[in-house]
Amino acid sequence: MTAMRPAVEAKGVTRVFRGTGQDSVRALDNVSVAIRENEFFTLLGPSGCGKTTLLRLIAGFDFPTDGEILLYGQDIAPLPPFKRPVNTVFQSYALFPHMTVADNIGFGLKMLGRPKVEIEARVDAMLKLVHMQELKNRRTSQISGGQQQRVALARALAPQPKVLLLDEPLSALDYKLRKEMQIELKRLQHETGITFIFVTHDQEEALTMSDRIAVMSSGNILQVGTPWDVYDHPAERFVADFIGETNFLTGTVENAGNGQAQVALRSGAKICATAAVDFRAGSNATLMVRPEHAKLVKGRGDLSGTIENIVYFGTDTHIHVRLDEGDVFMVRQQNSRSAGCGFENGTRVGISIGDDAAQLLKD
Numbered sequence: 001m002t003a004m005r006p007a008v009e010a011k012g013v014t015r016v017f018r019g020t021g022q023d024s025v026r027a028l029d030n031v032s033v034a035i036r037e038n039e040f041f042t043l044l045g046p047s048g049c050g051k052t053t054l055l056r057l058i059a060g061f062d063f064p065t066d067g068e069i070l071l072y073g074q075d076i077a078p079l080p081p082f083k084r085p086v087n088t089v090f091q092s093y094a095l096f097p098h099m100t101v102a103d104n105i106g107f108g109l110k111m112l113g114r115p116k117v118e119i120e121a122r123v124d125a126m127l128k129l130v131h132m133q134e135l136k137n138r139r140t141s142q143i144s145g146g147q148q149q150r151v152a153l154a155r156a157l158a159p160q161p162k163v164l165l166l167d168e169p170l171s172a173l174d175y176k177l178r179k180e181m182q183i184e185l186k187r188l189q190h191e192t193g194i195t196f197i198f199v200t201h202d203q204e205e206a207l208t209m210s211d212r213i214a215v216m217s218s219g220n221i222l223q224v225g226t227p228w229d230v231y232d233h234p235a236e237r238f239v240a241d242f243i244g245e246t247n248f249l250t251g252t253v254e255n256a257g258n259g260q261a262q263v264a265l266r267s268g269a270k271i272c273a274t275a276a277v278d279f280r281a282g283s284n285a286t287l288m289v290r291p292e293h294a295k296l297v298k299g300r301g302d303l304s305g306t307i308e309n310i311v312y313f314g315t316d317t318h319i320h321v322r323l324d325e326g327d328v329f330m331v332r333q334q335n336s337r338s339a340g341c342g343f344e345n346g347t348r349v350g351i352s353i354g355d356d357a358a359q360l361l362k363d
């Protein structure tokens, strides 16, 4: 099956930046990952976790200290950046302000020495792809940020790379435009069939756009999975905490097996949880419960506490409950037009955690 063939593979890649004297930074630490052909693959993680470093190694702007990068099974170490079937869209766009939109888009093809008629046809096709035909002869200094972003994409796509690397390409755009461009990028990836490797530290952007996400921290990939995998079945606490909002509860595992566990909470309640790895009975455990998977009840629940804060968000309401054990637990309720959330600050409430709501985590 061609769809499963890795387009890009990192095998045991380490990149150490040596500073002056003793200090050195291990930006990537023995990273292995396989990115499939035609995939929208996202590298997600906090600032400094190594996302850009991995992208630069794939592009050929930098070299691994150890390990190798394969493109369709071939080690690409000997290939300089311009010989790799890979192109990059930078955060800054890096357009030429004195050139027209069309000349910017055709620039890479011109550098490759392609014939003029081919360049013109390709530029027209790219203008159509990014819906910019009308602005063909404008200088890029005379178009908006969102339009510049489209030109940068068209320019990177014009030479028909097999892989497109995108380093936080939407971060300079305002919220609405960013949302529009997210949909636009998905459409472009779908229409061109090119493998996209997208870097972001914005978890919402990663969840909405990606086929699969690699969650990174301190030079390591902690989990690779679909948006659903990493949101609903995070393998460890860092992933659960970094993606979306979540509640953590501590308890003791009573029995576990076959991906399930029963955990006794400090409140005395017993909760059934899914478990990505095996846990031994008697061990201490951290449970994760997403705020939308818990329910406030007026009587007794699995947990009990007092409402401390109610925050209205339009589509939903976040209700913060101070548990009797001391921590704050957040419940998210969807709003309806006809009624408020039905609770008030200072009210004693129970929190009910459904059978399928909790996940046991590795710390």
Ligand SMILES: Nc1ncnc2c1ncn2[C@@H]1O[C@H](COP(=O)(O)OP(=O)(O)OP(=O)(O)O)[C@@H](O)[C@H]1O
Residues within 6 Å of the ligand: 017, 018, 025, 026, 027, 045, 046, 047, 048, 049, 050, 051, 052, 053, 054, 201
């Ligand atoms: N040329 C360099 N020399 C020394 N250290 C570097 C160099 N480039 C990156 N680093 C360090 O390597 C680590 C990873 O950096 P990288 O740029 O890959 O992170 P990132 O996840 O892309 O972060 P951001 O989201 O802030 O762009 C950081 O600690 C960074 O300071």
